[in-house]
Amino acid sequence: xxxxxxxxxxxxxxxxxxxxxxxxxxxxxxxxxxxxxxxxxxxxxxxxxxxxxxxxxxxxxxxxxxxxxxxxxxxxxxxxxxxxxxxxxxxxxxxxxxxxxxxxxxxxxxxxxxxxxxxxxxxxxxxxxxxxxxxxxxxxxxxxxxxxxxxxxxxxxxxxxxxxxxxxxxxxxxxxxxxxxxxxxxxxxxxxxxxxxxxxxxxxxxxxxxxxxxxxxxxxxxxxxxxxxxxxxxxxxxxxxxxxxxxxxxxxxxxxxxxxxxxxxxxxxxxxxxxxxxxxxxxxxxxxxxxxxxxxxxxxxxxxxxxxxxxxxxxxxxxxxxxxxxxxxxxxxxxxxxxxxxxxxxxxxxxxxxxxxxxxxxxxxxxxxxxxxxxxxxxxxxxxxxxxxxxxxxxxxxxxxxxxxxxxxxxxxxxxxxxx
Amino acid sequence: xxxxxxxxxxxxxxxxxxxxxxxxxxxxxxxxxxxxxxxxxxxxxxxxxxxxxxxxxxxxxxxxxxxxxxxxxxxxxxxxxxxxxxxxxxxxxxxxxxxxxxxxxxxxxxxxxxxxxxxxxxxxxxxxxxxxxxxxxxxxxxxxxxxxxxxxxxxxxxxxxxxxxxxxxxxxxxxxxxxxxxxxxxxxxxxxxxxxxxxxxxxxxxxxxxxxxxxxx
Numbered sequence: 001x002x003x004x005x006x007x008x009x010x011x012x013x014x015x016x017x018x019x020x021x022x023x024x025x026x027x028x029x030x031x032x033x034x035x036x037x038x039x040x041x042x043x044x045x046x047x048x049x050x051x052x053x054x055x056x057x058x059x060x061x062x063x064x065x066x067x068x069x070x071x072x073x074x075x076x077x078x079x080x081x082x083x084x085x086x087x088x089x090x091x092x093x094x095x096x097x098x099x100x101x102x103x104x105x106x107x108x109x110x111x112x113x114x115x116x117x118x119x120x121x122x123x124x125x126x127x128x129x130x131x132x133x134x135x136x137x138x139x140x141x142x143x144x145x146x147x148x149x150x151x152x153x154x155x156x157x158x159x160x161x162x163x164x165x166x167x168x169x170x171x172x173x174x175x176x177x178x179x180x181x182x183x184x185x186x187x188x189x190x191x192x193x194x195x196x197x198x199x200x201x202x203x204x205x206x207x208x209x210x211x212x213x214x215x216x217x218x219x220x221x222x223x224x225x226x227x228x229x230x231x232x233x234x235x236x237x238x239x240x241x242x243x244x245x246x247x248x249x250x251x252x253x254x255x256x257x258x259x260x261x262x263x264x265x266x267x268x269x270x271x272x273x274x275x276x277x278x279x280x281x282x283x284x285x286x287x288x289x290x291x292x293x294x295x296x297x298x299x300x301x302x303x304x305x306x307x308x309x310x311x312x313x314x315x316x317x318x319x320x321x322x323x324x325x326x327x328x329x330x331x332x333x334x335x336x337x338x339x340x341x342x343x344x345x346x347x348x349x350x351x352x353x354x355x356x357x358x359x360x361x362x363x364x365x366x367x368x369x370x371x372x373x374x375x376x377x378x379x380x381x382x383x384x385x386x387x388x389x390x391x392x393x394x395x396x397x398x399x400x401x402x403x404x405x406x407x408x409x410x411x412x413x414x415x416x417x418x419x420x
Numbered sequence: 421x422x423x424x425x426x427x428x429x430x431x432x433x434x435x436x437x438x439x440x441x442x443x444x445x446x447x448x449x450x451x452x453x454x455x456x457x458x459x460x461x462x463x464x465x466x467x468x469x470x471x472x473x474x475x476x477x478x479x480x481x482x483x484x485x486x487x488x489x490x491x492x493x494x495x496x497x498x499x500x501x502x503x504x505x506x507x508x509x510x511x512x513x514x515x516x517x518x519x520x521x522x523x524x525x526x527x528x529x530x531x532x533x534x535x536x537x538x539x540x541x542x543x544x545x546x547x548x549x550x551x552x553x554x555x556x557x558x559x560x561x562x563x564x565x566x567x568x569x570x571x572x573x574x575x576x577x578x579x580x581x582x583x584x585x586x587x588x589x590x591x592x593x594x595x596x597x598x599x600x601x602x603x604x605x606x607x608x609x610x611x612x613x614x615x616x617x618x619x620x621x622x623x624x625x626x627x628x629x630x631x632x633x634x635x636x637x
Contacts (some may be wrong), residue, residue, distance in 0.1 A: 078550070207459070239509060240434075243509055244434045244437060244509075245436065247440075247509070247532045247533060247536075248434075248435055248436040248437055248440050250533055250535070250536030251437070251440035251441070251444060251535050251536050252440065253536060254535065254536035254538040254541075255440075255443065255444060255538060256538060258447070258538055258539075273536060276536075277533055277536070280533055284510050287510075293510055295511075297485055297486060306562070309562045309564075332534060352445065355502070
């Protein structure tokens with residue numbers, strides 16, 4: 001709710017808004033006075049000290065005044081704007097020294113805008129507010145107190161002269177409501193206009209809002225990217241390190257089998273050999289879950305074909321992709337298909353499944369359709385939830401269409417490029 | 421012990437595995453003529469003096485992607501008579517198509533784990549050296565899962581497919597009979613049927629040709 005909306009409401013006069021307007025206008029006086037004194041003081045100090053350079057060094061402080069004024073005024077504007085004014089300042093990059101933080105804020109355009117607002121507040125806004133709200137409050141107060149004042153003293157109110165308490169009371173009940181109504185609307189308009197001015201100068205501009213959204217997107221994308229790089233690193237480590245050693249071990253054990261005579265010792269070595277092989281198979285399975293090698297080497301289509309081959313039911317794959325996609329996108333798409341197929345195998349009671357992928361303009365679209373019993377959702381502990389988050393960071397979506405009785409259709413869409 | 425002493429060039433970037441392989445081959449009485457750690461050196465060594473057999477890893481420096489496969493393809497193009505055995509840390513049938521582009525000469529594609537089964541590994545080696553095809557059972561399993569219904573193999577009975585799968589793994593009739601618990605005569609009959617049903621290339625060993633048809637789906 002804003003002051004303007006309150007003015008349009010039929011209940012304006014009996015709401016708290018006229019008093020909010022008074023409060024807003026009156027509080028502008030101390031803030032405005034302090035602001036203008038501060039600014040003038042700082043300007044005079046700088047001017048006086050400029051021959052000895054210190055004054056010039058003080059100049060960078062001015063935008064910081066803007067930051068403080070903006071902060072205080074945005075808070076005060078809460079009186080007239082229930083939702084308040086959002087800060088126009090960008091999120092501070094992490095791990096900056098205090099000096100760099102100050103520098104960052106100082107260079108923002110929003111800080112200079114706030115400084116400009118401080119000047120307007122100090123020179124125009126508060127004298128205006130003080131004059132109107134002061135006059136109005138005085139008249140209103142006198143009108144209310146008219147019976148008491150007129151009782152003891154002769155009282156001139158405009159064209160009328162009031163001599164008795166009864167005349168005063170008559171004046172209060174006739175003139176009072178009219179004046180309250182007219183003055184409340186006038187002050188309401190003034191306060192709402194001041195709040196709008198504050199919002200325009202202290203609030204975020206459209207491009208600043210968009211910049212914040214872009215920053216958020218970028219940082220999420222960075223996260224996904226870092227995640228991907230880390231997985232690839234782990235995969236490489238397991239593949240080139242642990243797995244090689246296990247293969248070496250099976251070779252040595254194989255050689256030992258040749259040398260050993262038939263007997264208990266040889267039986268144990270054969271056992272050790274098959275255990276090492278089982279460990280290798282497990283490791284291979286784990287690596288596939290982390291970051292499949294085929295995906296890195298041969299791309300999305302080959303990797304999806306491979307995961308389709310491992311599925312217990314027949315899966316038809318038709319992928320039309322003319323080029324490789326950025327690794328995080330390939331990985332997200334691969335894990336969506338992989339998870340979807342394992343869900344189909346576990347829950348759908350399907351006899352066949354189709355995976356179709358293609359590029360439409362800048363969009364990668366993959367659909368997974370089965371002829372099972374339907375009734376699937378993304379929530380319900382399907383493991384797809386995490387993948388939806390991952391897709392979301394890439395700007396993609398996953399839609400599940402699964403009426404009870406089937407068929408189930410998953411449709412994944414994802415931009416083919418990272419970033420905007 | 422091997423039927424003949426083979427001269428072998430070994431390409432594997434992990435020192436651990438290279439030495440393990442070398443000692444296995446050495447003990448089996450083969451000559452490891454050179455062992456190298458990357459694809460380019462492999463090509464250079466083979467060009468200098470062609471061996472009987474090349475054993476190569478798929479991934480090697482500098483790119484750690486498919487250097488071994490590319491070197492294998494180059495060797496196959498220049499020296500069709502050299503048997504090539506590709507070892508891989510993991511298998512994917514997607515890699516197979518590039519290996520099977522040519523139809524002459526022995527070719528093998530095995531998981532590294534198989535090396536530990538020394539006797540079987542040495543048998544595969546001999547088969548590749550004498551022009552046969554050896555494909556890892558894991559790859560065969562993957563291919564079987566993918567088998568389409570409209571290919572040339574649709575004419576085969578399930579039993580004939582089984583026999584063909586075992587042929588693809590490089591087994592001889594006797595071994596196939598043993599595996600399927602049937603007589604060798606029965607296997608021969610199946611093999612005859614397979615040859616008849618598939619339209620095979622003339623001028624190639626029929627067995628190799630049948631296996632290639634199988635692997636290409």
